[in-house]
Amino acid sequence: MxxxxxxxxxxxxxxxxxxxxxxxxxxxxxxxxxxxxxxxxxxxxxxxxxxxxxxxxxxxxxxxxxxxxxxxxxxxxxxxxxxxxxxxxxxxxxxLLKPPFKGTTLVLWLGPAVIGGLGLWAMIAFLRRHSGQGGGQGGGAQAAIAKAASRPRPPPLTDDEKKKLRKLLKEDGP
Amino acid sequence: MSKRAIYLVPLSVFLVMAVYFAIGLTKDPKIIPSALIDKLIPEFSLPPIDNGTPQGYGKGFSSADFKAGGISVVNVFASWCLPCRAEHPFITKLSKMNVAKVYGLNFKDTPKNALKWLQELGDPYDAIGADPRGRVGIDWGVYGIPETFVVDGTGKIYFKYVGPLNGDILENQILPVIEKLKR
CATH class of the missing domain: 1.10.8.640 (Cytochrome C biogenesis protein)
Structure with missing residues (x-):
């Protein structure tokens, strides 16, 4: 066929x-x-x-x-x-397929924008807090280094302390 | 707000939304709130059903009938509407109670079918008006029959029920509304 x-x-x-x-x-x-x-x-x-x-x-x-x-x-x-x-x-x-903008529909029209705004605000606040302070819980390696660098240096070890340290390290050894 | 409390915000937002959705799910989207509640009935005049005689069948009725005082029930029905058949015994029951005038709005029906229907099931109405083109029905905001309206003595629409009446709805919705209006 x-x-x-x-x-x-x-x-x-x-x-x-x-x-x-x-x-x-x-x-x-x-x-x-x-x-x-x-x-x-x-x-x-x-x-x-x-x-x-x-x-x-x-x-x-x-x-x-x-x-x-x-x-x-x-x-x-x-x-x-x-x-x-x-x-x-x-x-x-x-x-009306498109609801009118009036008192009883305010929540309908503005609700999503308000919720979105709150979400944006919360996100910005969160990011600010964590990048501004640096470190925190899991602020990233870079932040940890920056934090360490900004810390005031401790005074150098005294002879007594050096001796103590050497002794401790020896005890720990095999 | 303490730092701990801020972590409860998503949970509380979720709970509020869950409550709204739970309520929303129990509602039937087919039932549309009437725009005419607490408004005056539309101006209209319906002829009786044409049965070949000059006076017709069912007297007909118009908006003037509702302003004479007394509570009225307007039931929108048609012979082609199957749920109307199901609710017919309850309209009859309501009519026999003599608590309100019961009007029948015969919606988009042919006179022949309407008359046959009334002959077969009985005519519970104090008056029937024929609306073959459905224009008066639209003025009443009718969108899916059967629909039943309760109108107070001043011609204001007080209550509307969409769907077939049954014993429960008659007992618990229609009659309490009529009782309330009587007081």
């Missing part, structure tokens, strides 16, 4: 496929400017049935209804903000 024509047929078949859009052609507005605004607004609104899809992506019934409502409001002359407010009034902030 020759596979050539078969593969060619398969490849040609690909020409007939098209991406599956959630937005149906009959929903689209005739005015391309309004339609573009509608698409942008839809991308920011959550489909409450599928939750992590926008209504622009979702095939759910409710998403379709909301897309139509968005378009109807735009046709009625609403601004983008007014359209979003209209939907938020019914479904709450949860419909």
């Amino acid at each position: 020759k596979t050539g024509p078969f593969i060619l047929a398969l490849l040609l078949g690909l020409l007939w496929t098209a991406p599956a859009w959630a937005v149906n052609p009959d929903e689209m507005l005739a005015d391309p400017v309004l339609e573009k605004r509608a698409r942008e607004i839809s991308k920011g609104l959550r489909c409450l049935v599928c939750q992590n899809q926008s209504i622009d992506d979702s095939d759910a019934d409710l998403a379709k209804d909301l897309r139509i409502i968005v378009r109807n409001r735009l046709k009625a002359g609403d601004s983008d903000g007014a359209v979003v407010d209209y939907v938020v009034a019914r479904y709450g902030d949860f419909v």
Whole structure:
């Protein structure tokens, strides 16, 4: 069996496929400017049935209804903000895929920065302490040498001490 | 802060986060807090279900009905909604208790199917309004039926339950809310 024509047929078949859009052609507005605004607004609104899809992506019934409502409001002359407010009034902030910046969401927005800042502060404090003092527990060989060099030199050994030392070393020997 | 105490910081941060996550895990992400709690019901007017006669079936209802005083329960249902079938006996039970007016919002249904459903299971509602295109449902913030709202005498939405009612939810959530509003 020759596979050539078969593969060619398969490849040609690909020409007939098209991406599956959630937005149906009959929903689209005739005015391309309004339609573009509608698409942008839809991308920011959550489909409450599928939750992590926008209504622009979702095939759910409710998403379709909301897309139509968005378009109807735009046709009625609403601004983008007014359209979003209209939907938020019914479904709450949860419909916004990007949560708004306000009192109740401060922790959400600023929390990561605060925690990151604290971490950075702790890290800098840690590094400062360990490199500034030198040595410590495991400050590295270089730090140990630096520390030893900076220490005041002890007075030289007296003759008595030298004798004692020699005796001790001898005792230790074989 | 003493030097020892600083080593407890990661542990305490972990514990606080663990508590938050533990609470978060017990919550059902499908249940979305209603934006309409403590707000007035939307302005609407729903016709009865079209049964071929001029007066229709189920009387219909509108926002004006809720402002006359008295507690109301609005149950959003449809014949195509399987959990609605499961909760139907509990809506009937609630209706028979006569503690609140029970309204049925027939959501995105065809008159034929809705009438058949009511004939088969019984009609527990004081009034039914048909919302075939779901526009009024959206004004009520409906996103997954069945949904049940408790509205106080001034037309303010006091409580919302998403999902089918059962004996436990009726006893422990819906009825206490109605009791509280009565006082």
